Amino acid sequence: MPSDDYKQYVAMDRLPSIWCPGCGNGVALKALALAFAELEMPPDKTLLANGIGCSGRVGDYVRCHRFHGTHGRTLAFVTGIKLVRPEIKAVCLLGDGDCSAIGMSHFVHSARRNVDIVTIVINNYNYGMTGGQFSPLSPYNVITSTSRSGKAEPDIDICKLADLAGANYVFRTTIYHVVEMKNYIKEALGKKGFSLVEIVSPCPTYYARYNKIGNIIKQLEWLKDKFIPIEEYNQMKDAEKENFFWRGRLTNRDLPDLYQHTRRSRG
């Protein structure tokens, strides 16, 4: 296996990153760079677009084309880019808040339009950049800086939502499951249409501290124990399911993407 090829996608000279020790963002960045390298993607035909947040800074450490717009709107910007430059492989890497709160409508509509974008959501269950407030994806009852006595609202499963909206590919994994993460990012990069890879990720500085999960090691162990393969999860009784989360591939299909739709309508 080539060891150094991934470095052509990483701005090594800009490291160390701004992220806290143990933060999952760097792990995801490396998995992405490795996937790029294994697919030998030309940097000038590769675009990494980010949301606003800690995860949004991933683009500060890449060597391919890089876009960093406004909070929540990345997918709408990239929809425009993809319509005029369909040959670009676009990856949108978003935080859970960016994608599911302020950016929720663009997320649903991008999946519905089946825009040819690989969307990676780094779900650290909170707003890291602004100090650990809850997001729509933070589980019910968890402690955050805006839910000191437990989050009162239910959360939402963006994987199911993307599937329902029309995405071609949906996969969920965690930062602990590094090999799987890289392999399925690679699989998503090989697809046309809208792909979602949700990566549940540790935020040691806020989420873990507020919820007394312990240090980064404990968090990764928690991810390892709690996230079980979707096939196993589906066999479980409902009461049992409450203690676990599923990971794995939810959707894999080949519906026409937005570009094909717009060209077809021209006859």
Added chain:
Amino acid sequence: MKKANVAINKDLCKKCAICVHFCPKEVFTIDQDGYPLISRLDKCTGCRLCFLRCPDFALEVETELDD
């Protein structure tokens, strides 16, 4: 026989100890400054999990040794 070489770049390492705790072969210990220390390289299988999990590009594993 040595299967791999592991190198840590202290300029990039943030001492999170992820590599230390999740190495299946317990190759690392922690030195007095908190950095990972490569203590049992002979046990290393070259699985590269430490490399993949390091959040800070501080750790490299070389597996194609030609000795």
Added chain:
Amino acid sequence: MTIKKLLTGNDACTYAAINAGARFFAGYPITPATEIVELCSELMPVYNGNFIQMEDEIASIAAVIGASLGGAKAFTATSGPGLALMSENIGFAAMAEVPCVIINVQRYGPSTGIATKFSQSDVMAVRWGSPGDHSLIVLAPSSVQDSYDLTVEAFNLSERFRTPVILLSDAALAHVREKVEIREPGELNLYQREKPSGPVNGYLPYGTLHNNVPVMSNFGDEHILRVTGLVHQESGYSSDNSQIAEELVQRLARKIDNYQEELPAPFFYGRQAADLIVVSFGISARASLEAVNTVNSEGFKAGMLELRTIWPFPRKKVKELCSGAKKILVVEANHGQVREQLISCGFPPEKLRGVNKQNAEVITPSEVLLALKEENS
């Protein structure tokens, strides 16, 4: 070939955009701009361009900015409530230096106001809708012909200055039908953004400046592009260095404000060195001109200044042309947003008479005439 056609203001803007080379439109329907959205949905595929109806105006301007960064000339059209939603991303385009054109067809506001009715009350909103110090360009047409000509100009200026350009139309102009001379692409002076030509390795997207404007590549080109709304270095990577921030923000203003002679200059009509000068813009400028012509035929000494570039406000020209006047009438269908600019130019408020209207109807020549006669007596 130049052809003559009977068109509405909205149609004229759309044809002008296409003839100026626009091949991407993203929008969201809103009265009184909807016809532009509809016409683009028909025309863009014919010209091998892209039309997309987005989920809201935030997404519309975002898609436009994205398309522009992909190398297309791109635009959107909206009205007050949609303009408000676009504000954050217009500021992004100013910061990241992305050419784009926004046709803002003013309607009666604030808020939903009266959707179908007229006003000229977005003068400040187009300038300061987005937070932070920045400059941008706003042009105001006064006829359907002008809607055509200034839309072409809007694309040229956005490419030349790498900045958002807003065309300030209105509900009256949008729907009035007038004869227009359509100059086709062959006869138009069209400006294309400059592209980098140097080595690919080590290319800095914000590193080479021509007249303070960076020579930037497009996404997908071999020169790697990096774009962010954060303060950024020449490389396009973010920075929180205070010196870099100051230099960047000052350049964003300088690159436009110091080149105002390239922007459409105001028209001056009537008597030079007049005692009475009317300052107006957009469709109100037509009522004003008619009134000025009438009083001049009756022996008055009145002049008339029609602003075509509204922002940056043409302070120098306005001062030059109005300094001798005893009284200046500022005719606008709002509470006095342009009049404020004349005050900031140093004209004493008592010299400035606002002729304003806020009842959702256009200002008529007789209303201006009345004001002129009162001032002359």
